[in-house]
Every structure is written in C-alpha cells, then in structure tokens.
Amino acid sequence: MKRLAIAGIFGIAALTASAVSYRGFFDIMGGVGTGGKTNVYAGSLKVTDIKAEYAFGLNTTHGCQIFPYLYAGVGVGAYSVLTGGKSYDSSYYYNPSDSYVDHTIAFYSINIPMYVDIRWDLDIRKKITPFVDLKIGYQIGVNIDESGGTGYSYNEGGYLDTYAKPENGVYFMPTIGARFRMGRKSGFNLGICYNPFVRKKIEAQYSYNTVGGGYDDMTVQEYDVRKVTDGAFMLSLSFDF
C-alpha cells in the first residue's frame, strides 16, 4: 500500500511537471466603491455622506499553469478607493441655516496588496472560456495626501474638517469572467471583481471658539471618528501571457 502511494505521488508529480508552465497576468481595474455612509456632527457643523466613491487599480501576477484549468501564482498591485463627502459652508450666507453644499472627493491613499492567486479556467485551450479567480493576501495602505480631506464645514461656530487615512489589513478579491484566447499562450480576460476589505479610518479636526479666544485663537481638537470597511466593485481587464 505504501509503495502504491509513493508511486502515485511520483506519478502525479511527473504529470504535473510535464504540464506546468509559466503564466503571467497584468490587470487593470476600475469601478465604484461600496459601503455605508458616515455623518460627522460637531455642534452646528457637519460633514455628511462620507463614503467610498470610485475605485481603480492594477495588479500583476506571476505563477504556474499547473493543469490546463488550474493556475497558482503570487502577485502585487496597487489600487485606490476615492472617498467623498458633502461639505457645508455657511460663510457666504446671511442666514446661518443656509449653506453652500460642496461635494468633496479625496484621493488620499494607495493600497498595495501582496497576494496568492488561485485561478480556475474551464479550458484555456478554447477560444473563449470562463474563469474564476481568487486573490488572498495582505494589503498595506500608503497615505499619499496628509490633508486627505473628505469634507469640511465652516460657520461662525468654527471649522470642521474630516480626513480619511488608509489602514492595513487582509486582501481578498474574487473575480469571475471570461478569457478570450489571443495566441497559443496569451489571452485577454474580462471579469468583474469585488474587494470587500477596503479599510480606512476617518478623522476629524474641530476648531471652535471659546470664551477667551477669537477667530485668531481657536481651540483645535483632533478626533478619531471611526474605522470603516468599505468595498470596491470593479471591472477587470487583463492580459495573460
């Protein structure tokens, strides 16, 4: 029995070795952010509807086509989810309840995922074949804009500014789609992917008057508002070779 098992393992290894070949991918993605909204209030000041808006990025993956249908590789990428919010500025109005509403969008971070990729093509030898793909790994959020303003609010009571900061965490992104064979080993892939773990931290800076201070001498306080996990629903275009 033991001999049979060993023979089997060597047999599979031999078969695998004969079928394994290098395969690489280059993906670009674009889509929309998903997730809840955050409304921040500070007295009469407010910034509302802070949420993920647009997402885009790219990945490059390199690995082995183990079987005609199974692929495994590792990769790295970069993507960003723009976060927006509604800003309210009462500075221009006689009536303090009136305000100019501005839609602010912040391009504040780039997330760098490093992942293992498992992909299943029905049959890559066919001209058109469907596939499923799963990328699992870890992502590092790099803050590229310290100001990262997702919204602001100004009135006589003071100023409220909200910011978004990226957070590190798990990277998990399944993709489904179809591959269009372009040559003997190359192809074009069209898919939809969903990244449910886009983590960020919302912070606020609240500047207000106090008795003993004027506009030139405001009290400024920083607040961690909340941590949010958004999603990114994207269309993926990729080239494999």
Next chain:
Amino acid sequence: MKKFYNMLATALAVVGFMSFMQSCSYDTEDVYLPAHEQGTVNFTVTNLSFGILDLEIYDADTFSEKVEPGYLKLNAVSKYDYSYQSKEYSFTKEFDVITGIGSEEDIASNPENYVMVDGKVWRTEKLSTGSLRKYFDIMVVYPGTILRIEYFPNEDEEGADFTLPGGESIRLTKSNSTYDYTIPVDMNIHAGDSYPIQAVSSYKHNNVTYDLTGYINVGGMSYGESLVYYKDHWWASWVFENLDKQ
C-alpha cells in the same frame, strides 16, 4: 462543463451573498463630536473703561499726513473686567483707531469712511448719517467673541437721549450670519453714561438660543467691520476680539 458552470454559479452566489451581506451592514452612522460652541454662557462684564490717549487728525487717503479737519486717529486703551463661570478675568488692550469723524461737510464729501484698528483697515459704509456720531456698544458674548453694536442716530436725534424699546428686535447681519436680539424692557440711554445690563438679550444662532448677559456703554469709542441696518437709522458693527484670561 456542467461541473464548471455549477462551480461558477456557486462562486457567483458566494460573491453576491457576500456583497449583499456587506451592503446590509453598510448602514449610515452618525458620529457626534462634542459641541463646544453650543450651550449657555454666563458672561458678566463688571467694568469697562475706555480712554483716549492721543488724538491726531490724519489724511483720509494716506493715513500718514496730518490734516485738519479730516480723520481722527485715536490711540486708545480699553479695559474689561469680567466674570465667566464664577471666575474673574481682566483684559486690557491698547490700540489705534482711525475713523472718519469730521464736520458734516467733510463726511458728506467723503461718504466712504474707514476704520483702522491695529493697522488693519476695515471699510465702513454709510456713516454719514450724522455729523456728530453718537453710538453705544452692547457688549455681549457668545463663545469666543464680543459683539459691539454701534449706534448712529439721525441728525434730528443728534445729542438726544434715547430709548431702547423693549420687545424690539435688532437684526444683526454679517456676511455669513444673522442674529436677532431682543431688548427685554424699555431702556433710557443717556449719552456718556454706562449701563451694566443683566440679560440684555438672547439670540438664536443655528436654532440654539443663547442667553446673554451684557453691558451697554454709551460714549465709548468703537470700531467695526460691517454695518447693520435697522429702522433707517440703526447701524451696527461687530468685531471679534481676543480676550486674554488672566
């Protein structure tokens, strides 16, 4: 092939379910930071003095060449003693004021007047309603600021005592806010006197009502940034001013 499509359908269902569940958990969250600018502030000015230290008349355009008559440069000092939440504070400030007080002809020929405080020129408008301007300050405070209302009577009221009508509202407008003040009772104001007033008014800002304790001073020199129109002859201005806690 069938197996693959089953797998594809399962993957789609998993992704769809995952995004659906995540969307369901994506409810809107309201986060309230401490509202520092709201609330009731009890502020009582116990003493206010204002003295003119120096008086010079300067050219209206250059503010550097002495002319006569024309504009006044006042080097003044103001002193406030006030209590806030059972603590006593005192504030003294010395500053220069350049303003357009002159003869009626001067003012008529120079409808644009300027006020300079601490080197910063603020334009004031329509100050030519009286050749001798009399005014009062209502010192009120909401967090962090002092509000002054300047009074400029019509020529026919020149030099006369006047009454602040009880129940009347004064609307103060600045470029970005409107405040309505209500005079609680009739108040007879005599030029040159000072009137400590308890609970001068309350005002509403962003649906929050502030009860105010203030002080009226008649005859003091004041300055302003913008003006307010009220019943053809009420003019007001307001400034922000730092108060140093001591």
